[in-house]
Amino acid sequence: MPFVIEPMTQDDVQEVSQVERRCFTNPWPSSAYRRELRDTEHNYYIVVRWRPPHTGVPDERPRGGLHLLPFVRRADPAKPPILGFGGMWNMLDEAHITTIGVLPEQRGRSLGELLFVTMIDEAIRRRSRWVTLEVRVSNASALALYEKYGFTRQGLRKRYYSDNGEDAHIMWSPALNESPTLESLAGLRATLGLRLARWHDSPNGAVRSP
Numbered sequence: 001m002p003f004v005i006e007p008m009t010q011d012d013v014q015e016v017s018q019v020e021r022r023c024f025t026n027p028w029p030s031s032a033y034r035r036e037l038r039d040t041e042h043n044y045y046i047v048v049r050w051r052p053p054h055t056g057v058p059d060e061r062p063r064g065g066l067h068l069l070p071f072v073r074r075a076d077p078a079k080p081p082i083l084g085f086g087g088m089w090n091m092l093d094e095a096h097i098t099t100i101g102v103l104p105e106q107r108g109r110s111l112g113e114l115l116f117v118t119m120i121d122e123a124i125r126r127r128s129r130w131v132t133l134e135v136r137v138s139n140a141s142a143l144a145l146y147e148k149y150g151f152t153r154q155g156l157r158k159r160y161y162s163d164n165g166e167d168a169h170i171m172w173s174p175a176l177n178e179s180p181t182l183e184s185l186a187g188l189r190a191t192l193g194l195r196l197a198r199w200h201d202s203p204n205g206a207v208r209s210p
């Protein structure tokens with residue numbers, strides 16, 4: 001598996017900001033990430049990195065819990081480049097995905113889905129019952145990703161995005177503590193694991209056709 005998910009650290013902020021500027025027209029100031037990272041009780045921020053095969057970092061398989069993707073590892077001393085990032089707030093029984101982005105040239109390789117499912121798993125681990133997020137009404141790829149995971153459009157925030165006045169769909173997950181949701185998640189996670197494992201053998205394999 002050539003990819004690794006790690007918690008975002010203060011040392012990552014500059015690189016995350018560079019990646020973010022290639023993902024969004026209205027990026028956060030880096031001070032916002034620095035602030036978010038100070039409150040790890042309520043906030044969860046992650047990065048996905050390319051992990052060159054020669055680093056030989058052993059798997060750190062999670063001990064129990066709901067982190068079922070076997071390639072979620074910790075601190076790689078080689079610090080290969082960040083390919084994508086994601087973030088979430090947790091409050092009471094709700095989690096709010098605040099951001100998710102993958103470098104344009106790395107899209108279509110399931111990295112966005114890996115980031116997304118890692119955040120959902122963490123929300124479950126933190127006993128959140130629902131996950132919510134906002135998404136531009138024109139953002140077809142993000143909408144498809146969220147709908148794949150059973151998220152539904154529950155409302156509209158008019159002119160939510162200040163750069164172009166675009167509306168946002170407010171989306172909510174299905175209840176995360178119910179068996180059908182957990183079963184569906186397990187199936188999606190298994191398929192994602194198989195897809196990502198294929199990159200191990202062909203890390204420069206074809207990207208999704210436009």
Ligand SMILES: CC(C)(COP(=O)(O)OP(=O)(O)OC[C@H]1O[C@@H](n2cnc3c(N)ncnc32)[C@H](O)[C@@H]1OP(=O)(O)O)[C@@H](O)C(=O)NCCC(=O)NCCS
Nearest residue numbers: 023100101102107108109110111112113135141142144145
């Ligand atoms: C949204 C984003 C994170 C998806 O990342 P990605 O790595 O390209 O997505 P994945 O390869 O993991 O695809 C996962 C699912 O997303 C959806 N998807 C991704 N790209 C898509 C596309 N071009 N067209 C339609 N659906 C797409 C599909 O449902 C896909 O599942 P499938 O392969 O089974 O069809 C990425 O496009 C991105 O960074 N966009 C810019 C930032 C952004 O808009 N973030 C969302 C803010 S709300």
